[in-house]
Amino acid sequence: MKFRLKIWKQASGDAPGAFSDYEVDGISPETSFLEMIDTLNERLTERGEEPVAFESDCREGICGMCSMVINGQPHGPLPGTTTCQLYMRHFDDDQPITIEPWRSGAFPVLRDLMVDRSAFDRILQSGGYVTVHSGPKPEPNANPIDPEVAEEALDAACCIGCGACVAACPNSAAMLFTAAKVSHLGLLPQGQPERWERVQKMVEQMEKEGFGSCRNYAECEAACPKEISIKFIGRLNRDYLRALREPIDRRGPMDSQ
Amino acid sequence: MDLDARIPEAPIEDMWSTHKDHIRLVGPRTRPNYRVIVVGTGLAGASAAASMAAMGYHVDAFCFQDSPRRAHSIAAQGGINAAKDYRNDGDSVHRLFYDTQKGGDYRSREGNVWRLAELSANIIDQAVAQGVPFAREYGGLLANRSFGGVLVERTFYCRGETGQQLLLGACSALAQQIHDNRVKMHTRSELLDVVIVDGRARGIVVRDLVTGEIRSHAAEAVVLATGGYSNVYYLSTNAKGCNVTATWRAHKRGAGFANPCYNQIHPTCIPVSSEHQAKLTLMSESLRNDGRIWVPKNEGETRSPGEIPEEDRYYYLEERYPRFGNLVPRDVASRNAKNVCDDGLGVGPSRLGVYLDFRDAISDNGHEVIGARYENLFSMYERITGESPWKTPMRIFPAPHYTMGGLWVDYNLMTTLPGLFAVGEANFSDHGANRLGASSMMQCLADGYFIIPITIGDYLSRHPHGDIDTSHAAFTDAEREARERVERLLSINGSTTVESLHRELGRLMWDHCGIARNEDGLREALARIPELRDRFWNDLRIVGSAGEINQSLEHAGRLADFLEFAELMCHDALQRDESCGCHFREEHQTEEGEALRDDVNFSHVSVWEHTGENAQPKMHEEPLSFEALPLAQRNYKT
Numbered sequence: 041m042k043f044r045l046k047i048w049k050q051a052s053g054d055a056p057g058a059f060s061d062y063e064v065d066g067i068s069p070e071t072s073f074l075e076m077i078d079t080l081n082e083r084l085t086e087r088g089e090e091p092v093a094f095e096s097d098c099r100e101g102i103c104g105m106c107s108m109v110i111n112g113q114p115h116g117p118l119p120g121t122t123t124c125q126l127y128m129r130h131f132d133d134d135q136p137i138t139i140e141p142w143r144s145g146a147f148p149v150l151r152d153l154m155v156d157r158s159a160f161d162r163i164l165q166s167g168g169y170v171t172v173h174s175g176p177k178p179e180p181n182a183n184p185i186d187p188e189v190a191e192e193a194l195d196a197a198c199c200i201g202c203g204a205c206v207a208a209c210p211n212s213a214a215m216l217f218t219a220a221k222v223s224h225l226g227l228l229p230q231g232q233p234e235r236w237e238r239v240q241k242m243v244e245q246m247e248k249e250g251f252g253s254c255r256n257y258a259e260c261e262a263a264c265p266k267e268i269s270i271k272f273i274g275r276l277n278r279d280y281l282r283a284l285r286e287p288i289d290r291r292g293p294m295d296s297q
Numbered sequence: 298m299d300l301d302a303r304i305p306e307a308p309i310e311d312m313w314s315t316h317k318d319h320i321r322l323v324g325p326r327t328r329p330n331y332r333v334i335v336v337g338t339g340l341a342g343a344s345a346a347a348s349m350a351a352m353g354y355h356v357d358a359f360c361f362q363d364s365p366r367r368a369h370s371i372a373a374q375g376g377i378n379a380a381k382d383y384r385n386d387g388d389s390v391h392r393l394f395y396d397t398q399k400g401g402d403y404r405s406r407e408g409n410v411w412r413l414a415e416l417s418a419n420i421i422d423q424a425v426a427q428g429v430p431f432a433r434e435y436g437g438l439l440a441n442r443s444f445g446g447v448l449v450e451r452t453f454y455c456r457g458e459t460g461q462q463l464l465l466g467a468c469s470a471l472a473q474q475i476h477d478n479r480v481k482m483h484t485r486s487e488l489l490d491v492v493i494v495d496g497r498a499r500g501i502v503v504r505d506l507v508t509g510e511i512r513s514h515a516a517e518a519v520v521l522a523t524g525g526y527s528n529v530y531y532l533s534t535n536a537k538g539c540n541v542t543a544t545w546r547a548h549k550r551g552a553g554f555a556n557p558c559y560n561q562i563h564p565t566c567i568p569v570s571s572e573h574q575a576k577l578t579l580m581s582e583s584l585r586n587d588g589r590i591w592v593p594k595n596e597g598e599t600r601s602p603g604e605i606p607e608e609d610r611y612y613y614l615e616e617r618y619p620r621f622g623n624l625v626p627r628d629v630a631s632r633n634a635k636n637v638c639d640d641g642l643g644v645g646p647s648r649l650g651v652y653l654d655f656r657d658a659i660s661d662n663g664h665e666v667i668g669a670r671y672e673n674l675f676s677m678y679e680r681i682t683g684e685s686p687w688k689t690p691m692r693i694f695p696a697p698h699y700t701m702g703g704l705w706v707d708y709n710l711m712t713t714l715p716g717l718f719a720v721g722e723a724n725f726s727d728h729g730a731n732r733l734g735a736s737s738m739m740q741c742l743a744d745g746y747f748i749i750p751i752t753i754g755d756y757l758s759r760h761p762h763g764d765i766d767t768s769h770a771a772f773t774d775a776e777r778e779a780r781e782r783v784e785r786l787l788s789i790n791g792s793t794t795v796e797s798l799h800r801e802l803g804r805l806m807w808d809h810c811g812i813a814r815n816e817d818g819l820r821e822a823l824a825r826i827p828e829l830r831d832r833f834w835n836d837l838r839i840v841g842s843a844g845e846i847n848q849s850l851e852h853a854g855r856l857a858d859f860l861e862f863a864e865l866m867c868h869d870a871l872q873r874d875e876s877c878g879c880h881f882r883e884e885h886q887t888e889e890g891e892a893l894r895d896d897v898n899f900s901h902v903s904v905w906e907h908t909g910e911n912a913q914p915k916m917h918e919e920p921l922s923f924e925a926l927p928l929a930q931r932n933y934k935t
Contacts, residue, residue, distance in 0.1 A: 052845065070570040072681075078796065079573050085794045085840050085849065093846055095363070097536040099576040101677065102461055103367045118680070125680050150507060151846040158484065161364050165476040169469035170428045174348035174746040177422035181383070184437025193430040194455055197462060201366060230428040 041067045041128055043076065046138045047092055053148050053156075059138070069129035073116065074099065074106065076128055077139075094153040099124040101265065104200035107207070108153055109140040114204035114263045122202065122265040142207035146214070146250045157203050159249035160217060167241035168221045170230050189227055197224035198266045208263035211252030216260040218246050219276035220268050226279055236283035243280055298553055298906050300919040302707045304408040309925040310390075313412045316708065317751060321758040328353030330762040332516040333753065334501055336488050336543055338365035338471065340373075340464055340738055341721025342522030344745025347470035350479035352750055357514055358471070358480050359503060361487040361538055361851075366468045369524060369536040370741065373460025374581035374674070376442060376452035377424075377738040379417040384441055388449040390414045397736060398926050400446045400626050401701070401729020402878035402894065404556070406902070407925050408708060409727045413736075416743040421453055423746055427466040431455055442670075444734035445582055446626035446933070452735045457581050457673045463738055467745070483514075487851065488543045489779040491519060491550050491717065494771045497760075498547075498717035502772075502779045506851060509844040511779050513772045515765050517757055518716045520749060521547060522741075525700035525722040527560065529859050529866065530811070531803025533697035534566060534579040540855035541862045544704050544723055552712040553904040553917065555705035555725035557862070558870035561732055561879050562812050563698030564630035567681055567691075568650040577696040578681055580653075581674055582734040585623045587658035587667065588691070590614050590630075592642040592651050602644070602652055602690045613637055617889075621933040628731045628879040628892070629933060631695035635812045636890065638694075645692045654690035695812060699737060701728045701879070702869070705904045705919070709752035710744060713904075716756060720744035725902065730878025783843050786853050791836030795852045798833050799859070805829070806863055810870050815883040819871040823864060827911075830860045865905055865914055872916060875899045896928055 042065040050057030064080045071079070074096050081091035097105040106123040110116035116126045131137065139153065147155040199220040206214050222239050225231030231238070254273060261270045307315040323331060331354050335346040338360040346358040360368060382388040393414035398405060421439070425431065431453050432440040441450040455462040474480040485506040492500040492513060500515040523543035527533035548554045565580045591612045593605055613633055615622045625633075634651050637643065644650045659667050664687075668675075675686045682692070703726060704712045704719040711718050721741040728736065767773075805825055809818035833856065841847040876885040876892035877899070885893040901918040908915050 068571045068573075071573055072575070075571075075573050075575050078575050082794050082796050085838055086792070088838075088840060090840050091849060093848055097362060097367060097538050098369060098372045099537060100372055100578050102372050102458065103362075103369070103536060105362065105367055120676075121680060125677070127681070127683075129683060154846065157363060161366075161472070161475075161482075161484075164469065165472040169473045170426065171473065172423075172426045172470070173351050174344070174423060174470075174750060176419060177426045180422055180425035181438045185433055186437055187433040187435060190430045190433045193428075194462070197430055197465065198456075198458060200371075200461070201364065224430070225428050228428050228430065230426055 041069060041133045043067065043131065044134070044136045045080070046136065047152070048140045049092070049152050050149050051151065053150055057149065067128055069127070071128045072099070072124065073126035073128065074124050092153065093151040096124055101125045102200055104202035107142050107155060107202060109142065109207055111138050114142065114207040115265050119262070120265060120267045142203050144206045144212040146212060147203060147206065159251070160201050160203065160214070162249060163214065163218055163242055163245045164221060166245035167234070167238040168225070170225060171234060183229060185229065193224050193227040196220045196227070196268065196272050199268055200266060202265060204263040204265060205260035206251065208259040209252065210257055210259065211255060213254045213260070214246050214249070214251040215254040215273045215276065216264065216268060216270065218242050219272040222279060223272040223275045226275070235279065236286040237289050239276065239279040240283045298713055298904065298917045300553070300705065300713070300904055300917055302406060302919065304406070304708050309407060309411045312408050313415055320751065320755045323754040323758045325353050329355055331355065331757050332357065332762070334514060334516040334519045335359070335522060336501065336520070337368065337522035337524060337723070338468070339368035339370035339522060339524060339721060340467055340741035341723070341745045342368070343464065343467035343471045344742050345520055345522060345720055345749045346480055347467060347474050348746050348750040349753065350474035351470070356474070356480045357483065357516065359483045359486045359488065359501070361485065361506060363484055365471055365482060365484065366464060368464065369539055370464045370738065371461045372536065373738055374457045374579065375444065375583040376454035376459045376735040377420065377463065378444070378451050378735045379421045379453060379739065380414055380451060381418050381421065383439060384450045386449045388451050392449065393417060393451070395926060396447045397727065397733060398729070399931055400733035401731050402892065402931055403729065403923065403928050404877050404921065405727050405729035406921060407923065411925065412748070413727045413740055413743050416747050417739050419747060420739060420742045424463055424466050427469060429455065429462045429466045442583055443586055443624065445585060445624045445630070446621070446733045454583070457583070457671070460738060463742065467742070488523070488546065489854070490775045491547045492771050492775045493550050493714065494765060494769060497715045499765055500767065500772060502775045504779070504783070507846055509847070511776055511783070513767045513776050515767050515772065517760060517762050518718065518753055520718040520720060520753070521704065521723050522720045522745070523723045525703065526859070526862060527697040527700055529802070529863050530697040530806050531799045532569065532574060532577050534563060534577050537576060540858065542855055542858045544719070545858045545862050547704060547712065547714065547717055549907050550714065551907070552714045552717055553705040553906055554702070554865060555902050555904045556702040556869065557866045557905065558810070558873055558880050559701035559730050559878065560697060561627055561699040561701060562631045562695040564627055564634055564695050565653060565693045566696035567678065568645055568647060568694040579696070579698060580678060580691065580693060582627070584653060584671060584674060587670065588623065588653040588655050589657060590623050590651055590653055592637045592644060596641040602654070611637070611642065618933050620935055625933045626731060626733060628881070631812055632881060634695055650692040650694045652690035653693045655686055656690070659687070699732055701726055701730060701732055705902065709755055710749055711756060718749060718753065720749055730880055783850065783854070786837070786850060786857070787839055787843055789834065789837045791838050793832065793836045794838060795849055795856055798829065798837065799852070799856050802829055802856070802860060802863060806866070810867050813881045813883050814870050816871065819867050822867045823871070826860065826864045826867070833857065833860055868914060869903055869905065873899060873903060891931070
């Protein structure tokens, strides 16, 4: 198979970027999308040209590293699929393919198709945890959890933090990402003591990072490779409103010193 | 080389508690004065960094990914073992110890394995407290499944993504410590060297993968949690970035490397389909609970699998191993798959594949039950291959997956270099010559949550804190060497890409140091690796410079280390003139083709000492003793 590629090239965050045109041929339909770019990069290197910088690691759809907007769609045309799980048989021979990085003010471009997603980490650090030291813990079966609840928590917890939700949103909102973490812990009994504080802190941090607001376009759900439902955004909004009415938290930070 | 493991003097079931009772500790007021470096943020690294920081230590954590959560532990699918005996099927700490020792073909240290089994139950408790959503039964209690090489159900799981959920748990604990400024997190930072001062590990040199800046960090102790080296084969189930650099650099600075030839080839992976393939995808071993493995009985079979009648199917694992059937340990399953393919019975275009068939499981249990167990694995398989396991059997073939070898550590998880610790897959671990399924996450988290936070105090309490910084000559020298090496890589200016040289090394290692090895093949590999290394250093082409994001340069640095490490692997495989677990020397097999150990000559850990560039490495032995569990021939048949 042969493909005509239009790829975003940008030497660094400060440098201006532009599309470059490439052609790559001799690709078998069993080749994955990223292997197609690997092949392009090998050929570029052999010709002494700069290869295209892009991110990937596990290449089995779970690490959340790969991040390409392919013909206008984050992670490409297949629903519920990361870029690394796309195969060239999902494209037509001689098809033009445009490849861009995630586009969002909160995800600055580092080089070509690589962006800085550390804003996500800072949202998690602001409250996406249950405060618990390492050491002996109570017997977990003393506290049964309805399997339906555990499964719903897992539906939210399966977020891989790739950022496709932000890239797909016309407002660059990070609501689906934040809602997934808030809901995962908010559904489980272990997450209850810090539930109201958590949602407030995470929403505040999300806004500080410069993500836009949610207007229920639902593009995030459509682009999410793990098909996380926007019902969790509703859940986040309910929790957030409730949190504003909760009494002020009088606990100080936990300190082991 | 001092190979005293410092195993406590106590009966095996009391060793860990005795050790904890007598170990030296650092008090809570003093801990913040001690700086600890943790490299790698997978299950072992993230849990170690978070646990030590919560105790008060000042931790600097490093990963080459853009976020700690992306470490390759995230891809672990099937589950994690714990001796909880929730199923009332006869499980116990002793049985988990026994299974692990036997699964590892009696090539691990008894005291460590017992401790792992003892701590296994605590890990589940810890993870549940963090909010890890494990699968539950209707009544709300934790559910279990079964894994290879055991006769009980002790595996806890979250669908097919147990690794992601456990890592998110560990990383959430880490996130809190980062937020509270107890952990300084350095992402996109790759270790280039370990710094030694007066015989002790005192820091590391890293390259910032965005700016290209090379700098160093000082500490009172360094913990390596940098995973395994399966990418020496180029094609493996590891993430593209997984590499041997940290452990290899530590080895070159004086840390003993133990059992490098023990590599696990996982039996259930999707077969190679094209020459440009960059990675192999694992299908969880849990599939062997319900899938039946077979090949056609007749060589040159042309019918599609659905048309092949029962009498023409060879369920080779069920026939050869009636007691364990499709749930034999991984090394046995991989070797048998290779054997039937060598006999010309393989399936698929390359004839390097066997069927994993769910037809009977679907008709016995129904679509719904099987879907609940494997839906995400089935759809993943279909996306990659274009075939649906609901309609036609999966095709699978073994692929390099996990490395039991690694840096030698004592009972405190300290390497032969004082102050340098290794946790998780990076150490030579508790899995002997073969790891059983669902036990890697168990080991990573036991090391990180429960062992290193206590044992590191035994070392730190004997040394002062804050007595060194990166202006010391050892740091500036190590930084300079790292810079020179980067410049050397960029100045070669040849014509071959990193990718193609790595692919060549991988093929060589797969052919001669893979599922089966023999003396001639290993000698050939040992002759050809230096040639490949010469080509690397004389004909490599990297485009771009050092002061920017340069992924070819990153890959080249990792490959340079694999090209040296590969030789040590072959030396070790050649020296170990027996078969044990995953190390199958064709010269040593029983009449039925099983691994034949030589306990008289090889009941030891082989620990290698680096003796200089291009010099023959020196081997030392740590003898293994078998007091709690006498040596026996492994038998999965009756």
